[in-house]
Structure formats: C-alpha cells, structure tokens
Amino acid sequence: MKAARFHGRKDIRVEDVxxxxxxxxxVKIDVAWSGICGTDLHEYLEGPIFVPHxxxxxxxxxxxxxxxxxxxFSGTVSEIGEGVEGxxxxxxxxxxxFFVCGRCxxxxxxxxxxxxxxGFIGLAGGGGGLAEKVVVDARWVHAVGDVPLDQAALIEPLSVAHHAVARSGAQAGDVAVVGGAGPIGLLVAAVLKGLGVTTVLVELTRARKEKALSTxxxxxxxxxxxxxxxxxVLELTGGVGADTAFECAGVDPVLDLCLDVVKPVSVVVNVSIWGHPATVDMTKLxxxxxxxxxxxGYRRDHPETIELVRSxxxxxxxxxxGRIALDDLVEQGFTTLVEHKDTAVKIIVHP
Known part of the structure; x- marks a missing residue:
C-alpha cells in the first residue's frame, strides 16, 4: 500500500509499504481523509520533533x-481484531x-x-493516516455516525481546540483573543463561540481573515x-482587557501580544507547537x-467534540x-501551506 514517510527534514516520500x-x-481502518496538521509542517521544516531521532x-x-x-484522519472499519467489541x-x-505506557x-x-x-500515531510510528490503511488499538477508536468523513478528519484538531478552551476556563460572556487564524486558531474560536464567548481573532493573512469572518x-x-x-481590545472590553487569550501561531510576537491584551489575573493558553524556544516577557506575566x-493534544475530549459536530x-x-491525492502531498500540500498560506487554511488528503 502507499504511505507518506518522513525520512528527514524536507524529505517526505510516498512509498509502497x-x-x-x-x-x-x-481495529483496521481504511483511511478516507487525513488532514495536514501544523505539527506535520513543523516536522517537515524543522524536524524531527515528535518523530524519533x-x-x-x-x-x-x-x-x-x-x-x-x-x-x-477518518475512515471506515475494515477488519476487527480478536476481543474487540462495539x-x-x-x-x-x-x-x-496516542501511544501511552499506562504505567507512569x-x-x-x-x-x-x-x-x-x-507518542502520536502518525509521528512516533505505528503507521498513520497518510496511508491507505492503518491498524490501531481499539481504545483509541471513536465512531462518528453520520458525520461526513471529509469533515470527520477535522475532529482531531477540533479536539485540540476543545481541550484548549477547557484548560482556559472560559465562560459565556467572556471576551477571548485568539492569536493566529490557522486551522487550530479558527477551531478554538469555533468552540469559544459555541460557549457564548465573544471572540477577537488576530491574523495577518487575507484568506484566514476572510475565513474567520465567513464562518x-x-x-x-x-x-x-x-x-x-x-x-x-481595551476599547472592546471597556478598558479592562480580555478574560483569556490563546496563542495559536508559535511565534514570539503573538505570545507577547497575548500577554498584553489580557486583564490582570487572567489566563493565556499556549496551543501551538513551537519549532524553537519561546521568549516570554516575565515582567508582564x-x-x-x-x-x-x-x-x-486532548484528554477524553473526543466524545464531546464529536457530539458538537453531530449535533x-x-x-x-x-x-x-483543499482536497488532494496522496501522491500530491508535498507539492500541493506542504508547499502550498508553507509558501502560499495566504490562499489555504486546511488541506485534506485522500490516500
């Protein structure tokens, strides 16, 4: 079968395995769609990070x-191992x-x-969604019912957003600033809006600003x-400042901005994966x-996240x-997201 394999920095090959x-x-799963994540981009440009050295x-x-x-990734169950029910x-x-030890x-x-x-499936080994098929422990598999499989591929990043919002303690009536309107930032804003939080998205690129408004x-x-x-932000909050902020870009200026815009005794959540050590102005903090x-990642967030979509x-x-074939992963996927991110938000791949 075909699979996209990380060999090293800027060296991803679609190979037969x-x-x-x-x-x-x-459970064996026939993969339908797999998203290209910001973490995958970090691995491509700066890795190995979560990929073993x-x-x-x-x-x-x-x-x-x-x-x-x-x-x-999303897909359909094609084979069930011994002892698996449900x-x-x-x-x-x-x-x-996930891969976890269960003992620590x-x-x-x-x-x-x-x-x-x-470790993560699709980074630490064990196969991955950028392949035709994958086998995973049944404990990590979640049924999605009638959610279309292309949309279901975004449930994993939506679970990240759900976990980030839960960690923030944001409540209805709050004002939240989201720094970065990439896929994760947009999904964090979506979860916040679902809670009744006023969302302020900060973004440079035209396509992502338009997506934040159109959605x-x-x-x-x-x-x-x-x-x-x-x-x-001070104007929008009557001079008080935001109740919480989310760093979703992985760059120092956005983290610094998050510290600037929140009110005293508030919460800033770092959601992004950094490719370098961050600089934190500790005086502001x-x-x-x-x-x-x-x-x-997330922790027991998937069931509630799936219900947000199903409902x-x-x-x-x-x-x-964007929707592309696996053979076009690097040229139409990674290259587009790295060099032309002003034209793309989320690209999914059909293996």
Whole structure:
C-alpha cells in the first residue's frame, strides 16, 4: 500500500509499504481523509520533533525514521481484531492518535496525554493516516455516525481546540483573543463561540481573515499590521482587557501580544507547537499575575467534540479549503501551506 514517510527534514516520500495486519485488541481502518496538521509542517521544516531521532527509537513503538505520517484522519472499519467489541465492519470512525505506557504517574492519574513516554500515531510510528490503511488499538477508536468523513478528519484538531478552551476556563460572556487564524486558531474560536464567548481573532493573512469572518467564528478580526490590537481590545472590553487569550501561531510576537491584551489575573493558553524556544516577557506575566498554561493534544475530549459536530453546533465543512491525492502531498500540500498560506487554511488528503 502507499504511505507518506518522513525520512528527514524536507524529505517526505510516498512509498509502497506492507499493509499492516490486524492484531488482538485492534481495529483496521481504511483511511478516507487525513488532514495536514501544523505539527506535520513543523516536522517537515524543522524536524524531527515528535518523530524519533535517527538512532533513537521511540520507547513505545520501537520505531525511528522513516515513519508514516498523518495523525488527523477518518475512515471506515475494515477488519476487527480478536476481543474487540462495539464496532462493526463499515463503521465510520476517527482515531485519538496516542501511544501511552499506562504505567507512569500521569497515566495512572488519568492524564494520559502527558505520559512520560507519550507518542502520536502518525509521528512516533505505528503507521498513520497518510496511508491507505492503518491498524490501531481499539481504545483509541471513536465512531462518528453520520458525520461526513471529509469533515470527520477535522475532529482531531477540533479536539485540540476543545481541550484548549477547557484548560482556559472560559465562560459565556467572556471576551477571548485568539492569536493566529490557522486551522487550530479558527477551531478554538469555533468552540469559544459555541460557549457564548465573544471572540477577537488576530491574523495577518487575507484568506484566514476572510475565513474567520465567513464562518462566523470571530466577532472581531484584527490585523496587527494595521490595527493597534491592544488598544482595540481595551476599547472592546471597556478598558479592562480580555478574560483569556490563546496563542495559536508559535511565534514570539503573538505570545507577547497575548500577554498584553489580557486583564490582570487572567489566563493565556499556549496551543501551538513551537519549532524553537519561546521568549516570554516575565515582567508582564508577573505584574499582571497571568496564568500561562500549555496543552498537548486532548484528554477524553473526543466524545464531546464529536457530539458538537453531530449535533450541528459546529460545522467543519467551511474550514476545508483543499482536497488532494496522496501522491500530491508535498507539492500541493506542504508547499502550498508553507509558501502560499495566504490562499489555504486546511488541506485534506485522500490516500
């Protein structure tokens, strides 16, 4: 079968690999659609990050490059391993793409997303969604019912957004600033809007500003190249400042802006994956008693996230701006998102 394999920085190849076999406790999935994530872009440009380094196999998968990419994916169940209940062949599903040890203190406390040896399917090994088929442990598989499979590929990043909003403590009536209107930033805004939070999206690129407005996830869209963002947020909040802010770009100016726009004794959530150490103005953080919180992935967020989509409270269709074949992954996928991000928001791949 065909699979997109990470060999090294700026070296991703679509290759023929053996089809994985189903094992006891696992489910085989025919992949329908797989999203290209910002994390995949970081790996392509700056990796390996979550991908194991050559010569240092991941402790849970035992794999090192080349590994198959793709952790945002949907598909249909094609085979069920021994001992698995609750699924039938043909079920539409998504995957919570984790490898965890189950033994460390975070795992025992239920915080499996911060397992000391945590890895992601599609980054740490174990196959991935940028392939025709994948086999995963049944515990990570979630049925999506009648959600269209192209939209279902976005449930994984929507779960990231759901987890970020939960970590923020945002409530109806709050004002939140979202720094960066890439796929994750737009989805964070969508979850916030669903809670009744006033959303202020900060973004430079035309396509993403337009998407924020056309999808209705943003009450206000500010361009830092033209707007005095801090002054506008103070104006919108009666001089108080935002209740919370979300860093969704992975660049220092956006993190600094988040610290500027929130009110004292508030929360800033870092959602993005950074390709370099961040610079934090600790004076701003200390003087305003800001809580700076990180997130990685999600933790028991998928069921509620799926219900947000199934119930129609969040429509994922407008966020998809491109559909490509696996053979076109680098040229029409990665290159477009790196060099022409002003024309694209979310590109999904059909293996």
């Amino acid at each position: 053996p089809e994985p076999g189903v094992r006891p406790g696992t 050559p010569g240092h196999p991941h402790p849970l998968t035992g794999e090192e490059p080349p590994v198959t990419l793709g952790h945002e 699924f039938s062949v043909g079920d539409a599903v998504v995957v919570e793409p 203190a975070p795992c025992r406390a239920g915080n499996y997303n911060v397992c000391v040896d945590m 209705g996830v943003a009450d206000h869209v500010l361009d830092p190249s033209r707007d005095d963002v801090k002054a506008r 200390v003087n305003k008693e800001i809580d700076l919180r990180g997130i990685i 129609g409270r969040i429509d994922l269709a407008p966020f998809i701006t």
